[in-house]
Amino acid sequence: xxxxxxxxxxxxxxxxxxxxxxxxxxxxxxxxxxxxxxxxxxxxxxxxxxxxxxxxxxxxxxxxxxxxxxxxxxxxxxxxxxxxxxxxxxxxxxxxxxxxxxxxxxxxxxxxxxxxxxxxxxx
Amino acid sequence: xxxxxxxxxxxxxxxxxxxxxxxxxxxxxxxxxxxxxxxxxxxxxxxxxxxxxxxxxxxxxxxxxxxxxxxxxxxxxxxxxxxxxxxxxxxxxxxxxxxxxxxxxxxxxxxxxxxxxxxxxxxxxxxxxxxxxxxxxxxxxxxxxxx
Numbered sequence: 001x002x003x004x005x006x007x008x009x010x011x012x013x014x015x016x017x018x019x020x021x022x023x024x025x026x027x028x029x030x031x032x033x034x035x036x037x038x039x040x041x042x043x044x045x046x047x048x049x050x051x052x053x054x055x056x057x058x059x060x061x062x063x064x065x066x067x068x069x070x071x072x073x074x075x076x077x078x079x080x081x082x083x084x085x086x087x088x089x090x091x092x093x094x095x096x097x098x099x100x101x102x103x104x105x106x107x108x109x110x111x112x113x114x115x116x117x118x119x120x121x122x123x
Numbered sequence: 124x125x126x127x128x129x130x131x132x133x134x135x136x137x138x139x140x141x142x143x144x145x146x147x148x149x150x151x152x153x154x155x156x157x158x159x160x161x162x163x164x165x166x167x168x169x170x171x172x173x174x175x176x177x178x179x180x181x182x183x184x185x186x187x188x189x190x191x192x193x194x195x196x197x198x199x200x201x202x203x204x205x206x207x208x209x210x211x212x213x214x215x216x217x218x219x220x221x222x223x224x225x226x227x228x229x230x231x232x233x234x235x236x237x238x239x240x241x242x243x244x245x246x247x248x249x250x251x252x253x254x255x256x257x258x259x260x261x262x263x264x265x266x267x268x269x270x
Contacts, residue, residue: 037211038137047131047168048187054176057187059219060212061175064192065168067211071204072167073138073160074145080156081146092146094155097163106200109170110163 039066079104132161171195 041059044066048057077092079100084092101107138161142152152160172187174195179187189212196204 037215038141039133040137043131043133044168047165048172050131051169051172051176053180054172054187055185057172058189060189060215061187061192063215064189064208064212065171065175067208068171068192068196068201068204069133069164069168070141071207072201073141073164076160076163077142077145077152080160081150084150090150092142092150092152092156094153094159097156097159101163107163109199110166 037063037066037070039069041066044069076100076107079107131165133164135161138164171199174198 041062045057045062048054048062048065076097080092080096083096083099083103084090087096101110135157139152139157142157142160143150146152171192172195175187175191178191178194178198179185182191184191193205193208196202196208
Protein backbone atom coordinates (compact mmCIF):
# COMPACT_ATOMS: atom_id res chain seq x y z
CA UNK A 1 0.00 0.00 0.00
CA UNK A 2 1.72 3.13 -1.20
CA UNK A 3 1.30 5.93 1.24
CA UNK A 4 1.75 9.40 -0.11
CA UNK A 5 5.03 10.03 1.61
CA UNK A 6 5.98 12.95 -0.60
CA UNK A 7 6.53 16.40 0.77
CA UNK A 8 3.97 19.08 0.17
CA UNK A 9 0.55 18.65 -1.26
CA UNK A 10 0.21 16.60 -4.41
CA UNK A 11 -0.78 19.19 -6.93
CA UNK A 12 -0.73 18.89 -10.68
CA UNK A 13 0.97 16.10 -12.52
CA UNK A 14 3.61 18.39 -13.97
CA UNK A 15 6.58 19.36 -11.89
CA UNK A 16 7.14 22.87 -10.52
CA UNK A 17 7.03 25.11 -13.52
CA UNK A 18 6.61 28.72 -14.36
CA UNK A 19 6.39 28.14 -18.03
CA UNK A 20 4.48 31.27 -18.99
CA UNK A 21 6.40 34.17 -20.45
CA UNK A 22 5.63 36.20 -17.36
CA UNK A 23 8.17 35.36 -14.69
CA UNK A 24 6.35 33.79 -11.79
CA UNK A 25 8.20 33.47 -8.54
CA UNK A 26 7.60 30.10 -6.94
CA UNK A 27 5.62 30.03 -3.75
CA UNK A 28 7.69 28.42 -1.01
CA UNK A 29 6.37 25.02 0.03
CA UNK A 30 5.34 24.37 3.58
CA UNK A 31 8.29 22.14 4.40
CA UNK A 32 11.49 24.16 4.78
CA UNK A 33 14.22 23.12 2.39
CA UNK A 34 11.72 21.23 0.31
CA UNK A 35 11.67 23.81 -2.44
CA UNK A 36 13.38 21.73 -5.01
CA UNK A 37 13.84 24.32 -7.68
CA UNK A 38 12.82 27.91 -8.07
CA UNK A 39 13.95 28.37 -11.61
CA UNK A 40 11.37 27.27 -14.14
CA UNK A 41 12.52 24.00 -15.66
CA UNK A 42 11.07 24.97 -19.01
CA UNK A 43 13.45 27.91 -19.35
CA UNK A 44 16.41 25.81 -18.33
CA UNK A 45 15.36 23.21 -20.86
CA UNK A 46 15.22 25.89 -23.54
CA UNK A 47 18.81 26.83 -22.73
CA UNK A 48 19.93 23.22 -22.88
CA UNK A 49 18.24 22.72 -26.24
CA UNK A 50 19.97 25.81 -27.57
CA UNK A 51 23.15 23.76 -27.71
CA UNK A 52 23.27 22.21 -31.18
CA UNK A 53 25.33 19.27 -29.93
CA UNK A 54 22.77 18.18 -27.39
CA UNK A 55 20.32 15.59 -28.61
CA UNK A 56 18.24 14.89 -25.54
CA UNK A 57 18.33 15.72 -21.89
CA UNK A 58 16.64 13.74 -19.15
CA UNK A 59 14.32 15.44 -16.71
CA UNK A 60 16.73 14.83 -13.85
CA UNK A 61 19.53 16.51 -15.77
CA UNK A 62 17.37 19.58 -16.36
CA UNK A 63 16.43 19.69 -12.72
CA UNK A 64 20.04 19.47 -11.54
CA UNK A 65 21.09 22.17 -13.98
CA UNK A 66 18.36 24.44 -12.62
CA UNK A 67 19.47 23.78 -9.08
CA UNK A 68 23.12 24.28 -10.02
CA UNK A 69 22.26 27.60 -11.63
CA UNK A 70 20.60 28.68 -8.39
CA UNK A 71 23.67 27.69 -6.40
CA UNK A 72 25.78 29.56 -8.90
CA UNK A 73 23.72 32.74 -8.50
CA UNK A 74 24.02 32.51 -4.72
CA UNK A 75 27.74 31.95 -4.95
CA UNK A 76 28.52 34.75 -7.33
CA UNK A 77 26.26 37.16 -5.46
CA UNK A 78 28.09 36.44 -2.23
CA UNK A 79 31.50 36.77 -3.86
CA UNK A 80 30.50 40.05 -5.45
CA UNK A 81 29.21 41.25 -2.12
CA UNK A 82 32.61 40.74 -0.55
CA UNK A 83 33.97 43.32 -3.00
CA UNK A 84 31.13 45.74 -2.25
CA UNK A 85 31.74 45.35 1.46
CA UNK A 86 35.34 46.34 1.03
CA UNK A 87 34.12 49.53 -0.61
CA UNK A 88 31.73 49.95 2.34
CA UNK A 89 28.77 50.04 0.04
CA UNK A 90 25.43 48.41 0.58
CA UNK A 91 24.45 48.16 -3.01
CA UNK A 92 25.99 45.61 -5.30
CA UNK A 93 27.24 47.23 -8.46
CA UNK A 94 28.20 45.81 -11.80
CA UNK A 95 31.85 46.43 -11.08
CA UNK A 96 31.66 44.24 -7.97
CA UNK A 97 30.59 41.44 -10.20
CA UNK A 98 33.41 42.08 -12.65
CA UNK A 99 35.89 42.07 -9.80
CA UNK A 100 34.55 38.79 -8.48
CA UNK A 101 34.79 37.23 -11.90
CA UNK A 102 38.39 38.30 -12.22
CA UNK A 103 39.29 37.20 -8.72
CA UNK A 104 37.71 33.78 -8.69
CA UNK A 105 39.21 31.12 -10.94
CA UNK A 106 36.00 29.19 -11.36
CA UNK A 107 34.36 32.24 -12.89
CA UNK A 108 36.88 32.45 -15.69
CA UNK A 109 34.31 31.28 -18.21
CA UNK A 110 32.38 34.48 -17.54
CA UNK A 111 35.17 36.79 -18.42
CA UNK A 112 33.49 38.19 -21.47
CA UNK A 113 30.21 39.23 -19.87
CA UNK A 114 30.69 42.71 -21.26
CA UNK A 115 29.74 41.26 -24.60
CA UNK A 116 25.97 41.32 -24.98
CA UNK A 117 24.35 37.94 -24.66
CA UNK A 118 26.16 35.26 -26.66
CA UNK A 119 24.97 34.83 -30.17
CA UNK A 120 22.87 31.74 -30.02
CA UNK A 121 21.07 30.79 -33.13
CA UNK A 122 18.26 28.43 -32.37
CA UNK A 123 17.28 26.52 -35.45
CA UNK B 124 7.60 29.40 -30.69
CA UNK B 125 10.29 31.82 -31.73
CA UNK B 126 13.16 31.65 -29.29
CA UNK B 127 15.18 34.78 -29.30
CA UNK B 128 18.37 35.04 -27.25
CA UNK B 129 16.61 37.40 -24.84
CA UNK B 130 14.09 34.70 -24.07
CA UNK B 131 16.83 32.44 -22.86
CA UNK B 132 17.34 34.57 -19.80
CA UNK B 133 16.06 33.24 -16.55
CA UNK B 134 13.19 35.16 -14.97
CA UNK B 135 14.39 38.35 -13.30
CA UNK B 136 12.09 38.02 -10.35
CA UNK B 137 13.45 34.63 -9.42
CA UNK B 138 17.07 35.71 -9.90
CA UNK B 139 16.49 38.75 -7.70
CA UNK B 140 14.96 36.64 -5.01
CA UNK B 141 17.82 34.17 -5.00
CA UNK B 142 20.34 37.00 -4.76
CA UNK B 143 18.49 38.75 -1.95
CA UNK B 144 18.26 35.56 0.04
CA UNK B 145 21.96 34.90 -0.41
CA UNK B 146 22.91 38.32 0.88
CA UNK B 147 22.44 39.86 4.31
CA UNK B 148 19.40 42.01 4.96
CA UNK B 149 19.58 45.57 3.81
CA UNK B 150 21.91 44.85 0.93
CA UNK B 151 20.64 46.01 -2.43
CA UNK B 152 21.60 45.21 -5.92
CA UNK B 153 21.74 47.53 -8.88
CA UNK B 154 19.80 46.73 -11.99
CA UNK B 155 22.96 46.31 -14.03
CA UNK B 156 24.47 43.92 -11.54
CA UNK B 157 21.32 41.86 -11.40
CA UNK B 158 21.06 41.73 -15.13
CA UNK B 159 24.69 40.69 -15.35
CA UNK B 160 24.16 37.92 -12.81
CA UNK B 161 21.14 36.72 -14.75
CA UNK B 162 23.17 36.52 -17.92
CA UNK B 163 26.00 34.84 -16.03
CA UNK B 164 23.55 32.21 -14.84
CA UNK B 165 22.43 31.54 -18.40
CA UNK B 166 26.02 31.28 -19.57
CA UNK B 167 26.66 28.94 -16.68
CA UNK B 168 23.86 26.65 -17.78
CA UNK B 169 25.10 26.68 -21.36
CA UNK B 170 28.65 25.93 -20.31
CA UNK B 171 27.53 23.19 -17.91
CA UNK B 172 25.36 21.68 -20.62
CA UNK B 173 28.23 21.58 -23.03
CA UNK B 174 30.50 19.94 -20.44
CA UNK B 175 27.82 17.46 -19.45
CA UNK B 176 27.24 16.62 -23.08
CA UNK B 177 30.88 15.70 -23.45
CA UNK B 178 30.49 13.17 -20.69
CA UNK B 179 27.35 11.78 -22.27
CA UNK B 180 29.11 11.39 -25.61
CA UNK B 181 32.03 9.68 -23.90
CA UNK B 182 29.54 7.22 -22.48
CA UNK B 183 28.07 6.85 -25.97
CA UNK B 184 24.73 8.10 -24.77
CA UNK B 185 22.49 10.54 -26.55
CA UNK B 186 20.59 11.64 -23.50
CA UNK B 187 22.11 13.85 -20.84
CA UNK B 188 21.57 12.41 -17.41
CA UNK B 189 22.07 13.61 -13.88
CA UNK B 190 25.50 12.07 -13.46
CA UNK B 191 26.73 13.82 -16.59
CA UNK B 192 25.79 17.13 -15.03
CA UNK B 193 27.48 16.22 -11.76
CA UNK B 194 30.64 15.26 -13.62
CA UNK B 195 30.44 18.57 -15.45
CA UNK B 196 30.33 20.41 -12.12
CA UNK B 197 33.56 18.77 -11.06
CA UNK B 198 35.13 19.49 -14.42
CA UNK B 199 34.17 23.14 -14.08
CA UNK B 200 35.73 23.24 -10.62
CA UNK B 201 32.43 23.60 -8.87
CA UNK B 202 32.96 20.57 -6.66
CA UNK B 203 31.34 22.38 -3.79
CA UNK B 204 28.06 22.12 -5.67
CA UNK B 205 28.22 18.38 -5.99
CA UNK B 206 27.03 17.40 -2.52
CA UNK B 207 24.06 19.79 -2.35
CA UNK B 208 23.14 18.78 -5.87
CA UNK B 209 23.20 15.10 -4.97
CA UNK B 210 20.91 15.78 -2.03
CA UNK B 211 18.56 17.80 -4.20
CA UNK B 212 18.53 15.01 -6.74
CA UNK B 213 17.55 12.45 -4.14
CA UNK B 214 14.74 14.66 -2.89
CA UNK B 215 13.59 15.17 -6.46
CA UNK B 216 13.63 11.44 -7.16
CA UNK B 217 11.60 10.77 -4.02
CA UNK B 218 9.08 13.36 -5.06
CA UNK B 219 8.81 11.95 -8.55
CA UNK B 220 8.40 8.47 -7.17
CA UNK B 221 5.64 9.67 -4.87
CA UNK B 222 3.84 11.34 -7.73
CA UNK B 223 4.23 8.28 -9.92
CA UNK B 224 2.86 5.98 -7.24
CA UNK B 225 -0.04 8.32 -6.62
CA UNK B 226 -1.00 8.39 -10.26
CA UNK B 227 -0.54 4.60 -10.61
CA UNK B 228 -2.78 4.09 -7.62
CA UNK B 229 -5.37 6.31 -9.20
CA UNK B 230 -5.12 4.35 -12.40
CA UNK B 231 -5.43 1.05 -10.54
CA UNK B 232 -8.54 2.25 -8.79
CA UNK B 233 -9.98 3.37 -12.06
CA UNK B 234 -9.18 0.02 -13.70
CA UNK B 235 -10.66 -1.88 -10.81
CA UNK B 236 -13.86 0.04 -11.21
CA UNK B 237 -14.00 -0.59 -14.94
CA UNK B 238 -13.21 -4.30 -14.40
CA UNK B 239 -16.00 -4.65 -11.89
CA UNK B 240 -18.43 -3.13 -14.32
CA UNK B 241 -17.25 -5.41 -17.10
CA UNK B 242 -17.53 -8.47 -14.92
CA UNK B 243 -21.11 -7.68 -14.10
CA UNK B 244 -21.82 -7.22 -17.76
CA UNK B 245 -20.19 -10.50 -18.82
CA UNK B 246 -21.89 -12.39 -16.02
CA UNK B 247 -25.23 -11.28 -17.37
CA UNK B 248 -24.24 -12.42 -20.83
CA UNK B 249 -23.12 -15.82 -19.54
CA UNK B 250 -26.42 -16.25 -17.79
CA UNK B 251 -28.25 -15.55 -20.98
CA UNK B 252 -26.22 -18.14 -22.86
CA UNK B 253 -26.85 -20.76 -20.20
CA UNK B 254 -30.52 -20.16 -20.37
CA UNK B 255 -30.55 -20.58 -24.13
CA UNK B 256 -28.64 -23.85 -23.88
CA UNK B 257 -31.01 -25.15 -21.27
CA UNK B 258 -33.93 -24.40 -23.49
CA UNK B 259 -32.36 -26.26 -26.41
CA UNK B 260 -31.65 -29.30 -24.30
CA UNK B 261 -35.18 -29.35 -23.09
CA UNK B 262 -36.40 -29.21 -26.65
CA UNK B 263 -34.11 -32.08 -27.62
CA UNK B 264 -35.34 -34.20 -24.79
CA UNK B 265 -38.89 -33.63 -25.83
CA UNK B 266 -38.10 -34.65 -29.36
CA UNK B 267 -36.42 -37.84 -28.24
CA UNK B 268 -39.31 -38.68 -26.11
CA UNK B 269 -41.59 -38.25 -29.01
CA UNK B 270 -39.51 -40.57 -31.07
